Amino acid sequence: MNHFQSIKELINTLVWSRDLLVEMFEKRKSFAYKFDHALELLEEDRIETLCLKGILRKNGPFLEIDEQFQEFFEQVLEVNEEINTSYINENILLVKQHINFYLQETNENRKYTYLKQIKSALRKIGRITLRNIVDLNRNIENAFKAEPNYSIKISRLESFDEKRRAIYALIEQTELLVAEEEITFFITALDEELKQVVTQLRNQLTESRHNLIETQKQIIDYLNQVKHQSRILEKIKQIKYLKDQFELKAKTNIAALLMKKNDLVFESRPAYPLKLSLDYLQGDEGRTMIEKVAARLKHPGKSLIPIADSIASDDLLPGVEEEIFIDLEEIRRGFLASGHHLHSYIMQYSFEREVSFEERITIFCQMISMYEEELNVKEVFQNDGQVEYAMVYPR
Numbered sequence: 001m002n003h004f005q006s007i008k009e010l011i012n013t014l015v016w017s018r019d020l021l022v023e024m025f026e027k028r029k030s031f032a033y034k035f036d037h038a039l040e041l042l043e044e045d046r047i048e049t050l051c052l053k054g055i056l057r058k059n060g061p062f063l064e065i066d067e068q069f070q071e072f073f074e075q076v077l078e079v080n081e082e083i084n085t086s087y088i089n090e091n092i093l094l095v096k097q098h099i100n101f102y103l104q105e106t107n108e109n110r111k112y113t114y115l116k117q118i119k120s121a122l123r124k125i126g127r128i129t130l131r132n133i134v135d136l137n138r139n140i141e142n143a144f145k146a147e148p149n150y151s152i153k154i155s156r157l158e159s160f161d162e163k164r165r166a167i168y169a170l171i172e173q174t175e176l177l178v179a180e181e182e183i184t185f186f187i188t189a190l191d192e193e194l195k196q197v198v199t200q201l202r203n204q205l206t207e208s209r210h211n212l213i214e215t216q217k218q219i220i221d222y223l224n225q226v227k228h229q230s231r232i233l234e235k236i237k238q239i240k241y242l243k244d245q246f247e248l249k250a251k252t253n254i255a256a257l258l259m260k261k262n263d264l265v266f267e268s269r270p271a272y273p274l275k276l277s278l279d280y281l282q283g284d285e286g287r288t289m290i291e292k293v294a295a296r297l298k299h300p301g302k303s304l305i306p307i308a309d310s311i312a313s314d315d316l317l318p319g320v321e322e323e324i325f326i327d328l329e330e331i332r333r334g335f336l337a338s339g340h341h342l343h344s345y346i347m348q349y350s351f352e353r354e355v356s357f358e359e360r361i362t363i364f365c366q367m368i369s370m371y372e373e374e375l376n377v378k379e380v381f382q383n384d385g386q387v388e389y390a391m392v393y394p395r
Helices: 007-016 018-026 035-039 044-052 067-077 085-104 108-146 150-181 183-188 192-244 254-260 278-282 284-296 328-337 342-348 357-370
Strands: 056-059 062-065 375-383 388-394
Touching: 007 018, 007 044, 018 062, 035 044, 035 062, 044 056, 062 067, 085 108, 085 150, 085 183, 108 150, 108 192, 150 183, 150 192, 278 284, 328 342, 328 357, 342 357, 342 388, 357 375, 357 388
Parallel strands: none
Antiparallel strands: 056 062, 375 388
């Protein structure tokens, strides 16, 4: 395998092969990109060059992007579905190692090199942690919705829950590293950039911790749904088996259970008439259909619109309708000035019109509801022979 001699050579190679790499990357999950398809986009000698440089791999009549480059593309584009907690752990160990080197080093240039690597590793920890959680949530969603086998679906969800716990443990380990284990380094070597990096990392870890709480709830909910559906499926299989063996009624109480059910699923499905379009009804065929229906219903061909009687002249004269309004505010003022309790006051109150007993009880309730702050409702009750009421006095 011929390696690239410079970064410039690598970039130029990716530029002239971009069309082929783009198409192969988009179809990376099909596992069936043929060599003949690549010849339509690139010359054969250039394809062979890509294979020699290790960008592509030839597998019989098929071509594949090398894992190293495919992983690079997925990480940069953030489309990698693999949850790699070991990468976070490696960066944590790298931070500890370089902190130890920094504290032992006396040369300022080499100390700055170690500090730079520490900052880079801390940035990677926060970014990779958030990315892993996004990939974890997407994989959980795909496993729940796309996996047809219930046992495999449960196993995959439980495996993702293990990875969730591993990510959470790494978050706690990183928090401990920054806040306690290496507190001496972060105090002595703290510059403005490192301060920003640490602050950003803590914010990312806090966000990650909150996201993992939601992830845990989602996994628990999905597992409960899958196990519930799995139990239902097993019961259906058992019912189907007993039905096929003509033992369903003898070995189960399904007939008694169905007799107790009144669900709509057991009702006959209603039939709704088909609505014909206006264009169809206005045509000759539609007219023929209308005439057949009219003849069957014994309706005349033309519908007669009844003519209304003429309006009497007396009805056109203006009239005035009067209604006596009961003023609750006036009743309130009178009650506050009286020495009676509310029920007695309303029952003896002289209205401008005839007010029934039921209406007076309604006014009693309205007064309590509207002027509650000005009234003292006691937990003492009396009975007037028809209703039991509370004793209400002014405050």
